[in-house]
Amino acid sequence: MTVSGHQLIGQTSHQGDQAALEPVDPATGKRLEPDFPGASRKDIEQACSLALEAFGEYRETSLEARANFLETIATEIEALGPGLIERAMAETGLPKGRIEGERGRTCGQLRLFASVVRDGEWLDVRVDPALPERQPMPRLDLRQRHIAVGPVAVFGASNFPLAFSVAGGDTASALAAGCPVVVKGHPGHPGTSELVGRAIQQAAKACQMPNGVFSLLFGVGNEIGQALVANPCIQAVGFTGSRRGGLALAAIAQQRSVPIPVFAEMSSINPVFILPEAVAARTGSLAKEFAVSLSMGAGQFCTNPGLIIGCRGKALEAFKQAATDAVAQADAQTMLTSDIHAAYTQGIERLSGNANVQCLASGEEGVVSNACQPRLFTAHASDFLIDETLQQEVFGAASLIIECEGLEEMQRVAESLEGQLTATLHMDEGDMGAAQSLLPILETKVGRILVNGWPTGVEVCHAMVHGGPFPATSDSRTTSVGSAAIRRFLRPVCYQNFPDALRPHALKEANPYRLHRLLDGEREA
Amino acid sequence: MTVSGHQLIGQTSHQGDQAALEPVDPATGKRLEPDFPGASRKDIEQACSLALEAFGEYRETSLEARANFLETIATEIEALGPGLIERAMAETGLPKGRIEGERGRTCGQLRLFASVVRDGEWLDVRVDPALPERQPMPRLDLRQRHIAVGPVAVFGASNFPLAFSVAGGDTASALAAGCPVVVKGHPGHPGTSELVGRAIQQAAKACQMPNGVFSLLFGVGNEIGQALVANPCIQAVGFTGSRRGGLALAAIAQQRSVPIPVFAEMSSINPVFILPEAVAARTGSLAKEFAVSLSMGAGQFCTNPGLIIGCRGKALEAFKQAATDAVAQADAQTMLTSDIHAAYTQGIERLSGNANVQCLASGEEGVVSNACQPRLFTAHASDFLIDETLQQEVFGAASLIIECEGLEEMQRVAESLEGQLTATLHMDEGDMGAAQSLLPILETKVGRILVNGWPTGVEVCHAMVHGGPFPATSDSRTTSVGSAAIRRFLRPVCYQNFPDALRPHALKEANPYRLHRLLDGEREA
Structure with a gap:
């Protein structure tokens, strides 16, 4: 696959018409082809509104279909072969072994989230059955599940061009939660980003996911990112980078007429x-x-x-x-x-x-x-x-x-x-x-x-917390690595006195996903 | 128990020296005795620093001790007898049956959170055991639990003088999480608030809880609330009230050098x-x-x-x-x-x-x-x-x-x-x-x-969601009623490669709390 310098919007791609990113090999200072002309306002709006259009269908995909999508992304990234490794090395100056290891971690993370999706633990289903005989008042049937918050804007980080970038932990966990994703590609590795973005496009097509479940935008300066966070279709933000950058995005998110959460991982001296x-x-x-x-x-x-x-x-x-x-x-x-x-x-x-x-x-x-x-x-x-x-x-x-x-x-x-x-x-x-x-x-x-260890090397697993009190992150109640990262992009909804036919699949009486529900406060085996 | 018009700070009480609240019976317009002279800056600072001092010990109380504390609060509230009912009726104009019912709900809620604490589900313990043979790199033992975020400021609401006030859902869930609480009493029912506050003081004393686990402040205007939210000891805020009030507190919380979350339940037309x-x-x-x-x-x-x-x-x-x-x-x-x-x-x-x-x-x-x-x-x-x-x-x-x-x-x-x-x-x-x-x-x-129901009447149970997207609340990922309300005041911490002797009780190898842990991603029976 060759790098085209295009914006990827849903299943389409085209060249931007704004000031161009000009990628450079940091080890030699040499320019890398091609340029990436920047996304226009219209590109941003289109990516966001497509994401919102995709949201209704995507958030209700079956656990199996969504897990399969995540696994197909991993397969498509692997299918990029040595071209991805070479481009990432050229754009970041990182050695081959490191990039190859990071590809393994990225694909492993996507597969972990596939298993998390299938398992359904994240739905956090709670059932409090009706108590018609209760005195002084009967209790009605109450059930809770978690649903996706809506389209998520993800900011690729510079230091992990694969694992914290286009198909990194933020994207994987947001897609796992049922949120379409619009990525702002990091300007340090646009070619790497495009290759991975095309792999996601490919996987979305193969899995017949709704158009708009994924888009990838490029550009110079901060305007694209600011417009993304301000766009009313976007419902949450994942960011890894500097404290200044994270705080700037958080301020924009707070000033919206409907504020949204920004999950920013910012600075730490460990x-x-x-x-x-x-x-x-x-x-x-x-x-x-x-x-x-x-x-x-x-x-x-x-x-x-x-x-x-x-x-x-x-x-x-x-x-x-x-x-x-x-x-x-x-x-x-x-x-x-x-x-x-x-x-x-x-x-x-x-x-x-x-x-x-x-x-x-x-x-x-x-x-x-x-x-x-x-x-x-x-x-x-x-x-x-x-x-x-x-x-x-x-x-x-x-x-x-x-x-x-x-x-x-x-x-x-x-x-x-x-x-x-x-x-x-x-x-x-x-x-x-x-x-x-x-x-x-x-x-x-x-x-x-x-x-008795060293903090570098973050295991992607269930117990990991890659987070912490401010200013390490903007929300100490979350992690951006590990399976609990999915929770950032979910919110609970309660269904009271629903007929079974109207209940969402996860809440039906027959428990078709065989979840370990919290039944009247007790965990089902 | 008589109403004194005092500020309650830890185990002490004294009269404030600022402008006084003058309680009124809204049904007659008549003044109710006594006045409540307002809390001083020093009172606020003392309540907050005592809360922080209490935090270290309180957050590590055993599940049984903490549950017992919550149950003792319920017992002490019931022991206030008809005096509480009469005062609440006089201050709010609400009828006797309603206030009695609300007392039942408030005490039931405290007991529910006691059972939630004992159950330990909220700890969300995750264990990923060491994999010393794994290739290319071994995995170290990783364990996660949730801990309390720190002292919480709670704002009593006007419309539920018991269930959403001094010992209401915010206080109950914060105390359950292991957070000391500083309540800003609602000016509409200060006498009711003081009586309930003294019941909590009594329970804290009987259960030998650290001084400062609970304080209650009164005053006119918004200054006390603003100072509370701005105080560096406070780590989270629970609020139920108007949209304007909630947004004002959220803005203060965001402007702190260390921003904190405000869980505000604001407006809804249902x-x-x-x-x-x-x-x-x-x-x-x-x-x-x-x-x-x-x-x-x-x-x-x-x-x-x-x-x-x-x-x-x-x-x-x-x-x-x-x-x-x-x-x-x-x-x-x-x-x-x-x-x-x-x-x-x-x-x-x-x-x-x-x-x-x-x-x-x-x-x-x-x-x-x-x-x-x-x-x-x-x-x-x-x-x-x-x-x-x-x-x-x-x-x-x-x-x-x-x-x-x-x-x-x-x-x-x-x-x-x-x-x-x-x-x-x-x-x-x-x-x-x-x-x-x-x-x-x-x-x-x-x-x-x-x-086929009516939205008034909110069941306090496990599946309840009393929350929703902005402007219903400031954080759609939370609920302020039901057992999941405890999550607002918790954050995850990961322990890597710990010797068992250093592990917190909930994470010890022997699983002394008999929790249904997430073991390598699978829920234990």
Whole structure:
């Protein structure tokens, strides 16, 4: 399949007529063909109104038909073969193994959501049967199911050109919920986006899904995204990116005459607490693992370990030395775009210019364009506690080691943190008391807590929470990874005293989907 | 127990020092003793910081301890005896039977949430066990539970002085979730509020709950509420009231440096579609039931039937005549406050002054103060479709019959509606096709759909949805009545690779709460 530079609207495609995206290989600075002329207002409106037209039919597709659609998308993405891998590598500077792994994750995620759809747990069916003899008043039959909220606007993220982009977690979970999707393609990888978008188009056609169940728009600047969020057909938004971007979209969504939810995953520095016994016992391996987690993929992960917190002492000194050595040897990989590289450079300058921050290590400079030179800094907890700028995310392979006087100061550092996606405890048995004292603080600050691991690498499963209190996300009650991500795009409806013939399929007396319903408050086996 | 006019802060109480609330009997206009001098800034801050202090301990109380606390609140409310009933009658003008029934509902609701807490379904525990042999990468053990979001501000509503007030659904569900609660008492029934607040204080003491798990503040104007929502200790808001009030609080919540969710239940006119066969078969009984539902409690229900939609014809004419007769005979009851009565009068004047609206009936004028004279109006669908003012809620016993040319126009009316709490279909077997054509439209507009009933009377159960798309509520994914209301105050946290000793009780390997966990995506029996 070749890349055409077209907007994909329902089952059609055509060239936009606005200012063009001009894709670039960030590793070489070379232009990539073709240009992507931007979507017009009319394109946006058409994509949104088609999505609304498709909504009525799509949200009531059978569980099997919808699951099959998701699986067919995965098959069609795989059928794109090496062309997709090559285009993604050229547009992002990410290595082949990483892109191939990400394709596997993306298709695995689509298949997970297919199984979630078939299982029907997400319908959350509740039945409170009629109690005609109840005194003083009889109870009528009441049943609840969840339905899709409506068309969803999804913003592709730069750092996962497959898994958080056109067919990524937001799209997969919205389609699984029964919501048509209009994607705003990320300008960093439009060719990759188009290829995946055409695979979805293909799957929608093969599965006879309604026209408009999926569209994909491209363009420069923020106008397309703003118009999408403001469009009255759109009922929810999925976004992964910067805090500024997420807050701007949330503000637009709030100002609509009918406000809608924006599920924005924004910023996180992912504190890692290295507790005394663990540091003493595993100094070298901790430092090496840290450097790997920090510099992998040029540090361009939402869950990159940007903050290490330890207690002053010999063991921490040894860890700092070992981490300095490891980071100094870390590779400089190409960053995703020149804008991201420029922001990284600015962030490094900010930290370097802070009189209370000491630079411990600079990794290799790199020979490619837009190379991310890994950096390691350190500061005292007493300074961290009074300087909010030290909590600002530097997107890329930079981290800051905070030295605390003891456990009590470590707790104060934990308490001072903004909301985060993750927090990590490195601990041995002797650290149990310290871990127990930190846990209640961290639970109120983050979406996922890890023991003896590194936060990069987010498992796509049922128990995952990729979310957390503001500013990690705009809604701490949700996750954007894992099967619970579907809940963002659902709402409950109650049906009172319905004749069985009028009930939706999931609520019929015969329980045709064989759901484990909540029957009068008890879960059915 | 006597009413003191005090602020209740944690286990203490004292008189405020700001402008005083001066409670009034709306049926007589007479002042009721004592005054309630308003809460100071310091009172608000103290209530909020105590709530935050209590949070750590309270959110980790055992399921049994928390359930017992909720049940003890119910017992303490019942122990207030006739004094509570008399005070509530005097402050609201509502009749004895209604207040007694509402007390039963309030205590039943607390006991329902006690059973919900014990059951543990709300924890939504998910376990994805480690897969050490998985290729290419092992999976680590991942577990999820839900935890309380933090202290919640609850705004008592005027129209249910018990069931939607100090110990109402918002408080019960927030306490059930593990959130301390700070209530802003409604100025319409401060004495009732204080009595119930003291019952909660008593229960908290008897159950050895942390000081600050509950506080109750009073005052005139909007400042206390605004300060509460802006206070950084508060993590979520429950509100039932006007659209203007809900939107104002939501705006404050969004402007915080850390925005928080506001769960506001605001306005709804609860359309009732009377389908042709049903109207023809049951003209008289439908009209009578309608007049009862309309005028009950002076129409002061969120789910009052403010809009009746029928198809032109002999049957509808007969229904209009019968409804006119029934409404003309309907009693005029005292409204809750003189402000509410003034707003009702304004709303009636707006409708009466609309050239396209005809007044069909005026009920009895009433002899009490602030009497709500029931009113019935009618208009053509063609006018309704182009005049947004006809969708504005008139809080009280007023309703508007919309006459459609046929089913197609009825569908257009349904499509034109704003978000609602409820929609109702009155239908016979011959109306099935019409009902099936309306259902998909109504599902996207409302939280609850009823067949052959009246929307007033909201069952407190598991399947209930008292919610709906904006402007019925500020978050269509939630309900403020029924066991699912607890979800508003919970967020998921994921625990990765935890040693069992560090895991929270609900996630321990032995499953001590015997929960039906989602184990690797399958529901445990």
